[in-house]
Amino acid sequence: MKSSDTYKAIGLMSGTSGDGLDIAHCTFRRTATWSFVIDKASTVPFPVDLGRRLGGSHLLSGEELALLDVDFGSWMGKCVRQFCQENKLTPDLVASHGHTVFHQPHKGMTLQIGSGWTLSQESNCTVINDFRSLDVSLGGQGAPLAPVGDHFLFPAYDFCLNLGGISNVSMMHNGKRAAFDVSPFNLLLNELARKKGLPYDRGGKMASAGTVNTTFLNQLNSVGFYQKEGAKSLGREEMESVFLPLLNQQEDTIENLLATLITHYTEQISKVIHHHPTIQTNKLLVTGGGAYNDYFIKQLQQRLGTMTEVVVPAPSIVEFKEAVIFAFLGVLKMNNEINTFGSVTGANRDSSGGVLYKPQGPAF
Template identity: 35%
Template structure:
């Protein structure tokens, strides 16, 4: 899994046991080994500039990233000789996402990954849903349905914040809320930091009401769910409002983090009430879950709903496990995108399968 925050490549080797008879459920699963490989500066810059490339340059990057991912995965497996994976799933790195125009593009050529690993590889996990009229996102409800069946409400704090809520009939209402770690990390970078550890800088800052008001005025934030975001929207529309506000980094971090928590809480509680889900606890995962100031703000804003941070490998590598599960479902010819979450006309089977 390569996220929009560009912090690195998540690798996880997972085991799944499918139920022997319908309806589909996962009888058992585990993350047997996992690691995060930070992108070297040159790769981070290449991916950051990916939306500006010509078509030949994009094709070259697509192939090169596939080779790089395959090499990193191969090295990972040599460090765990006890593991014997039979299938690989790769989300790829999103560069363009516009469901209204019928496409979502992720770089990382599966044929090159398969060549490096000599294993079958599933990529392109969004296009069938988009072709069926969906947003192609979020995919997270697939993991929420099958891997966390005892929970009702979920929040991922990645480069983009997104949530899903289990409703009657094991359906899901879901969508992207707004930019998250992409904005927090860009602000921390102004202080020469990779990220705001624990939200310490944000906690030390002050509230900027004009910045919060400007964030509220963005039209996307008023659109109904299901909805999804592109990285371009975060960089071109959300980030400039935060970047160009004349205030200190701590004050902008404090304001954006607090505003983010309140916006998530508002949308989540509103959707939860509309879906009659009655969720009592929210399971939080993703890199932003380590930002204790953000979690504290969420906890305060979501009362009386309880906030629980997913722990262990399941918390840190939930998205990687999701992609592994989506690849397995694709191989089995089973739906791996939920129409109730994406707005598609029906559940879909997504993914291009590249032979070893």
């Protein structure tokens, strides 16, 4: 990419929660190890119409989906251009996660939209997107991708737990990085909160007022996903076919259902941590919107006990860690270095995923 070991990159992340686009401009430096600084970061809410189209993207016709691909790429590109102009930034590259429409790795297919060509032209930046497809073609899950960032950028932690729409965890196991989706998270919690007219259960206050429904808890713990071993991932398909129908058939108060979900999540996450012990006292880094659910954090720490310290970092890391990591994956791709671990995804080898788009003309 260039002779210097300092790189400036923007990461774009729009996750399964579907609330907006995270933009993080980072400076990465490589000496004996990698380090990073978040220079500027912000979240741009989706315009109402765009958010609605993205939320229903899996139901669109082929033509409508192709148009949304272009429109979303164009909107992201304009957001990047404005972000850079306002903050006087000149990134070396923009790395975009895109919006996941379909994720069916068992069929060799995954689709994240947000046209790289359009994003590149609108932002006038080099763009890298489609980070998952190569890994899926190599027999992997195409997810999770964050563990490469966990490995190089957050080595002080034994476990990295991200709590977005879905919870996923990353750790070292038998000398290799291992990671997988653990359970749903905000997708189900927010679904219940909306029935109370709220976007989410702030701090877990409603959940803390509820009582666990043991029948519902047993049903959740019996879901087939939890019986799978090795690399595994959750997507919209499992939410719609398994978890949401199970949630919607419950006849109980919102508070009790929220309390049950919190208990379910702490059980599943603690099970993973306890099955992958380290010699020293474990440190568990918690990021993503769920890190602000104080009731969940308290319940998780209580279930894990004194041998594991639950760490909630500064808000900039909580909110933008995934965007930071995608920026980092883009840097690795530009250097033709591994940015996807086969040991994590189940692919037959490590790979350097992503597709490169270069604009015509000068950068900012």
